[in-house]
Amino acid sequence: MKKIARRSVEHWTNSDVFLSDIDFLVIGGGLVGAASAWHLASAGTKVWLCEQASPGHGASGQNAGSLHFQIERRFLEREDGVGREGEQTAQLSRLAVQDWRDLERQIGRNLGVHMEGGLMVAHSAQEVRLLETKAAREQAMGLAVETIDRAQVQALAPYLSPDILAANFMADEGHADARIIAPAFADAAQSAGARLLDATRVASLQKRGALFEARLEKGEEIQTVTAAKVLICAGIWSPQIAAMAGLHLPLFPAPLTMNATARTAAFLPYLIQHVGRRLSIKQTAAGNLLIGGGWPSRLHRTGSGFDFSRAPALVPQSLTGNLQTAVETMPVIGEHELLRSWTGITAVTQDQLPVAGEFPSLPGLFCAAGGSAFTLGPTFARLVADQMLERRRDEADALLSVASPARFESLNGFMGR
Amino acid sequence: MSKRIGFVEPPAPIHIELDGEVVEAYEGESVAALLVLHRDGMSRRDRDGDARGLWCNMGTCSECFVRLLEHGRSRRVRACLLEATDGMRIATGSHTQDD
Amino acid sequence: MTDNAETSYDVLIVGGGPAGQAAALELAAVGARCAVIDEQARPGGQILRQPPVSFAAQNWVDENSYRPLRQQLRVFENQAAIAWLGRRSVIGLQPGPQGHSLTTSGADGLQELSAAHVLIAAGCYDMPYPAPGWTLPGAMGAGAMQTLLKAQGIVTGEPIVFAGTHPLMLLIAAQISRAGGKVAEVAFDRSLATIGKSMIRHCATALRNGSLLGEAGKAMMDLRRAGVPVRFGRPLQEITGADRVTGAVFGEADHPETTPCGSIGLCYGFLPQSDLPRQAGLSVRWSSPSGGWATCHDQWMQSSVEGVWVAGETTGVAGAPIARDEGRIAGLGIAAALGLITNRDATRRAAPFRQSRKAAMRFAAMLDDIAAPKQALDRVAASNTTICRCEKVSASAVRETLGSTTDVNAVKRITRCGMGLCQGRNCEHMLIRMSAAAEGRGLETMKGFTGRFPARPVSIADLLEKPLP
Numbered sequence: 001m002k003k004i005a006r007r008s009v010e011h012w013t014n015s016d017v018f019l020s021d022i023d024f025l026v027i028g029g030g031l032v033g034a035a036s037a038w039h040l041a042s043a044g045t046k047v048w049l050c051e052q053a054s055p056g057h058g059a060s061g062q063n064a065g066s067l068h069f070q071i072e073r074r075f076l077e078r079e080d081g082v083g084r085e086g087e088q089t090a091q092l093s094r095l096a097v098q099d100w101r102d103l104e105r106q107i108g109r110n111l112g113v114h115m116e117g118g119l120m121v122a123h124s125a126q127e128v129r130l131l132e133t134k135a136a137r138e139q140a141m142g143l144a145v146e147t148i149d150r151a152q153v154q155a156l157a158p159y160l161s162p163d164i165l166a167a168n169f170m171a172d173e174g175h176a177d178a179r180i181i182a183p184a185f186a187d188a189a190q191s192a193g194a195r196l197l198d199a200t201r202v203a204s205l206q207k208r209g210a211l212f213e214a215r216l217e218k219g220e221e222i223q224t225v226t227a228a229k230v231l232i233c234a235g236i237w238s239p240q241i242a243a244m245a246g247l248h249l250p251l252f253p254a255p256l257t258m259n260a261t262a263r264t265a266a267f268l269p270y271l272i273q274h275v276g277r278r279l280s281i282k283q284t285a286a287g288n289l290l291i292g293g294g295w296p297s298r299l300h301r302t303g304s305g306f307d308f309s310r311a312p313a314l315v316p317q318s319l320t321g322n323l324q325t326a327v328e329t330m331p332v333i334g335e336h337e338l339l340r341s342w343t344g345i346t347a348v349t350q351d352q353l354p355v356a357g358e359f360p361s362l363p364g365l366f367c368a369a370g371g372s373a374f375t376l377g378p379t380f381a382r383l384v385a386d387q388m389l390e391r392r393r394d395e396a397d398a399l400l401s402v403a404s405p406a407r408f409e410s411l412n413g414f415m416g417r
Numbered sequence: 418m419s420k421r422i423g424f425v426e427p428p429a430p431i432h433i434e435l436d437g438e439v440v441e442a443y444e445g446e447s448v449a450a451l452l453v454l455h456r457d458g459m460s461r462r463d464r465d466g467d468a469r470g471l472w473c474n475m476g477t478c479s480e481c482f483v484r485l486l487e488h489g490r491s492r493r494v495r496a497c498l499l500e501a502t503d504g505m506r507i508a509t510g511s512h513t514q515d516d
Numbered sequence: 517m518t519d520n521a522e523t524s525y526d527v528l529i530v531g532g533g534p535a536g537q538a539a540a541l542e543l544a545a546v547g548a549r550c551a552v553i554d555e556q557a558r559p560g561g562q563i564l565r566q567p568p569v570s571f572a573a574q575n576w577v578d579e580n581s582y583r584p585l586r587q588q589l590r591v592f593e594n595q596a597a598i599a600w601l602g603r604r605s606v607i608g609l610q611p612g613p614q615g616h617s618l619t620t621s622g623a624d625g626l627q628e629l630s631a632a633h634v635l636i637a638a639g640c641y642d643m644p645y646p647a648p649g650w651t652l653p654g655a656m657g658a659g660a661m662q663t664l665l666k667a668q669g670i671v672t673g674e675p676i677v678f679a680g681t682h683p684l685m686l687l688i689a690a691q692i693s694r695a696g697g698k699v700a701e702v703a704f705d706r707s708l709a710t711i712g713k714s715m716i717r718h719c720a721t722a723l724r725n726g727s728l729l730g731e732a733g734k735a736m737m738d739l740r741r742a743g744v745p746v747r748f749g750r751p752l753q754e755i756t757g758a759d760r761v762t763g764a765v766f767g768e769a770d771h772p773e774t775t776p777c778g779s780i781g782l783c784y785g786f787l788p789q790s791d792l793p794r795q796a797g798l799s800v801r802w803s804s805p806s807g808g809w810a811t812c813h814d815q816w817m818q819s820s821v822e823g824v825w826v827a828g829e830t831t832g833v834a835g836a837p838i839a840r841d842e843g844r845i846a847g848l849g850i851a852a853a854l855g856l857i858t859n860r861d862a863t864r865r866a867a868p869f870r871q872s873r874k875a876a877m878r879f880a881a882m883l884d885d886i887a888a889p890k891q892a893l894d895r896v897a898a899s900n901t902t903i904c905r906c907e908k909v910s911a912s913a914v915r916e917t918l919g920s921t922t923d924v925n926a927v928k929r930i931t932r933c934g935m936g937l938c939q940g941r942n943c944e945h946m947l948i949r950m951s952a953a954a955e956g957r958g959l960e961t962m963k964g965f966t967g968r969f970p971a972r973p974v975s976i977a978d979l980l981e982k983p984l985p
């Protein structure tokens with residue numbers, strides 16, 4: 001491959017880097033990768049976006065599409081969940097609200113963004129208390145969340161069950177269209193000058209001198225590329241890629257379940273969640289109701305581990321449990337048909353927090369994965385791109401400190417390279 | 418025009434309600450057949466207002482979904498697999514919120 | 517057969533057509549406890565769709581070729597050891613307590629059934645052929661028109677046009693005409709010369725199957741006598757009408773010829789039902805030349821998953837006699853797997869069915885050759901017709917997206933083609949053809965939509981653990 005000595009971003013250049021084929025290699029064409037590539041290319045750098053299948057092939061094309069900015073139920077389950085980490089996540093949420101409000105305009109493409117508000121509902125007195133504590137914390141963190149009572153809930157959303165005692169309402173919540181988002185960002189990235197390599201798998205990655213060298217495979221075709229910096233945003237596959245570079249990235253696959261009904265006339269402008277049960281409900285622009293909330297499915301297994309190439313198997317109890325919860329919250333759902341249940345795999349860390357930033361033990365290697373990276377994905381992409389471009393770096397570092405891969409240094413300290 | 422033909426010796430007629438209109442039918446006859454007889458095969462209007470009809474008559478194409486109104490609730494079912502019974506109430510896709 | 521409410525059996529059979537019946541009869545004969553589940557109220561399958569019990573039907577499908585199948589159906593209905601679970605759709609196939617379990621849905625809600633062995637004999641369906649105008653009321657699969665006649669005693673809007681590539685439409689047109697329906701014309705897409713060439717290629721088979729060809733000849737004669745023109749080399753361009761079908765346009769774009777009609781039956785071939793096999797992850801292969809996914813199997817009709825068997829048109833569209841032979845072979849294979857007969861016994865008893873299946877396969881190959889829909893499909897792929905009926909996605913929208921990706925699941929996500937109420941059964945075959953062409957790949961190398969639960973859209977209230985108040 002021809003070596004190109006073209007410089008566009010001066011801050012981080014050094015003599016070795018002049019020899020790289022490209023500035024940035026972004027591995028994984030999900031929402032995070034495609035959005036990062038768009039940011040990087042928009043800064044005038046030479047970017048390749050490498051995707052083993054097609055943009056949106058992974059979790060970004062399978063998720064519920066919720067834009068949820070209230071503190072998540074899974075954090076409320078943890079005693080310490082809303083401490084310092086919660087505070088920082090709330091800060092990221094505030095940024096994400098701003099990002100989402102302007103994304104469609106910025107990239108000039110439809111992403112199906114609807115931010116007309118979200119209700120997190122409660123069925124029991126105990127859950128109502130949880131809502132109140134949560135709202136108080138959120139208000140302290142600068143998130144505009146209010147608690148409304150049964151009558152207000154009914155006035156706002158008469159289709160919710162009269163058994164709902166109260167709800168937290170946040171006007172900024174909503175949803176976007178997971179079907180189209182990664183392809184839209186990939187398209188925008190290409191317009192900005194990034195090169196999309198689809199059906200192309202990163203097969204090896206290593207640091208040679210100051211450069212990263214990656215082997216890319218497209219069917220029988222193989223090519224090697226060198227890059228100054230690399231971003232791993234390969235969702236659940238990220239640990240495999242980090243391993244290619246000799247690093248631990250302790251992310252775990254969480255197989256989930258989603259349900260979609262047939263289309264019906266528009267009636268539900270809000271995102272509906274539950275404070276005590278696993279539930280999310282929304283209506284897409286096309287009219288389908290999407291029902292999810294983190295119900296597990298079952299990963300297929302191979303001789304040596306889990307098989308990510310197959311859609312996880314549906315667990316019947318998750319299906320009925322999810323639909324039962326949905327009907328108890330919104331009885332009218334019983335009159336609709338289940339059109340499709342699907343399963344997808346998302347990546348989680350043990351502390352439930354995302355991973356975004358540079359690996360201290362391998363400078364130039366960045367990653368962005370894990371967590372609710374649909375809601376927060378565009379923000380991760382923007383901040384990690386800033387870090388990679390050495391643009392407002394301190395600010396980005398501070399904002400992402402909660403997610404930094406530095407917390408795995410205890411593990412990566414054992415790894416010789 | 419669609420028509421019933423000779424090889425059938427139907428039993429005494431029953432009545433069903435199709436979009437509020439009472440039509441004559443035979444026990445066990447499929448609701449899709451009634452749509453063919455009374456609606457030229459039209460099962461609904463789609464979201465653009467276009468007339469749509471049943472296609473496969475065997476439960477595969479999902480073009481014939483109608484609402485069966487019973488016990489104070491409604492279920493969407495395939496008309497081609499639904500057997501008429503006396504007093505049955507049906508709303509076609511032109512008269513529901515379905516798409 | 518008996519109506520039955522148990523939830524566990526030795527063998528569960530999906531589909532009460534010729535294949536499912538044949539397997540059930542072999543199994544019942546050696547004492548296996550089996551149940552046959554079908555969406556239809558009565559057994560028979562597509563070829564022998566029965567009228568409601570309350571109809572006293574006379575001369576019901578009395579053509580000679582149906583006789584052996586009617587005979588089998590009678591025996592099946594009289595076999596008390598077989599449980600008949602009609603009016604129930606099978607929506608899920610998954611690993612279960614005894615091996616496999618089926619989720620079924622009916623008017624009384626959901627039911628889980630389990631068995632060590634499951635046989636999928638779900639048949640095939642009319643190829644959804646997306647001629648411009650095909651979403652109008654009155655445009656149907658030719659098989660749909662036939663089942664309306666056979667099972668309901670109804671003739672659709674007259675006069676009727678048939679258009680397509682598959683010779684079955686001759687028989688259907690003749691049946692409708694004999695029953696007193698008015699047929700305007702039968703239009704074959706391909707020229708007589710092309711069809712003749714196919715027949716010459718298979719001339720030995722043609723001669724050996726004189727009686728079946730005779731049936732087609734008789735249909736032609738009956739149609740001629742009734743004054744129905746049968747035309748060849750007459751590709752359908754468009755179906756016209758505002759709120760229902762009023763005409764079929766044939767000929768070249770510069771001098772179109774319109775045949776006025778009240779309904780039109782499209783007959784371009786049949787696609788195997790593949791929802792359950794794909795949901796359960798069985799190996800499938802592209803089914804040439806009509807398309808769709810045929811489930812792979814071994815010599816005993818066992819699929820790539822142990823304990824899941826397939827027979828009939830689920831394995832490829834080849835006609836009812838083959839479906840019946842496959843059902844018998846699968847029945848014997850399962851009986852041996854259950855230890856009810858020895859392998860040697862199964863082998864000996866299956867031999868004649870293998871023999872007749874092999875012979876009939878040659879005839880099926882000839883039919884495939886005659887009916888090849890490729891040209892007709894290429895024509896609509898290049899047009900602006902709606903290929904996804906449910907989401908109203910046009911061929912041109914799909915072509916545009918194919919410029920950026922040829923991954924069918926990605927095209928589905930971007931265009932919504934295949935996301936609607938039919939769950940992709942109507943449009944997937946077209947999308948795959950268009951995608952393969954765009955990429956210059958062979959159809960046999962293509963991947964389809966990911967198979968998902970449920971195999972039919974089902975009311976959520978019916979799925980719940982606790983029924984609604």
Ligand SMILES: Cc1cc2nc3c(=O)[nH]c(=O)nc-3n(C[C@H](O)[C@H](O)[C@H](O)COP(=O)(O)OP(=O)(O)OC[C@H]3O[C@@H](n4cnc5c(N)ncnc54)[C@H](O)[C@@H]3O)c2cc1C
Binds near residue numbers: 030058
């Ligand atoms: C069912 C479900 C529901 C969810 N609901 C929500 C929600 O409502 N809100 C929310 O915020 N989050 C939700 N999530 C989480 C969210 O979807 C993910 O966090 C987010 O999509 C991750 O995006 P990503 O770009 O990091 O990863 P992905 O979208 O998984 O992208 C990774 C990409 O990397 C590619 N890749 C992998 N290996 C290689 C390789 N070797 N070479 C090249 N390419 C490679 C993959 O093909 C894939 O396209 C949900 C997840 C699931 C599964």
Ligand SMILES: Cc1cc2nc3c(=O)[nH]c(=O)nc-3n(C[C@H](O)[C@H](O)[C@H](O)COP(=O)(O)OP(=O)(O)OC[C@H]3O[C@@H](n4cnc5c(N)ncnc54)[C@H](O)[C@@H]3O)c2cc1C
Binds near residue numbers: 562
């Ligand atoms: C509409 C139509 C008409 C036809 N007419 C003729 C004809 O006249 N002459 C001819 O030679 N061939 C005809 N064919 C071809 C014919 O289908 C086969 O030759 C023969 O019937 C195949 O037998 P089978 O047992 O494989 O499947 P089928 O006879 O199709 O039986 C399959 C059965 O499975 C049931 N089923 C499928 N999926 C499910 C599910 N998920 N849950 C519950 N039940 C399910 C169906 O209701 C059906 O009763 C026709 C095909 C169609 C589609």
Ligand code: FES
Binds near residue numbers: 472473477479495497
């Ligand atoms: S007409 Fe196709 S499902 Fe009823």
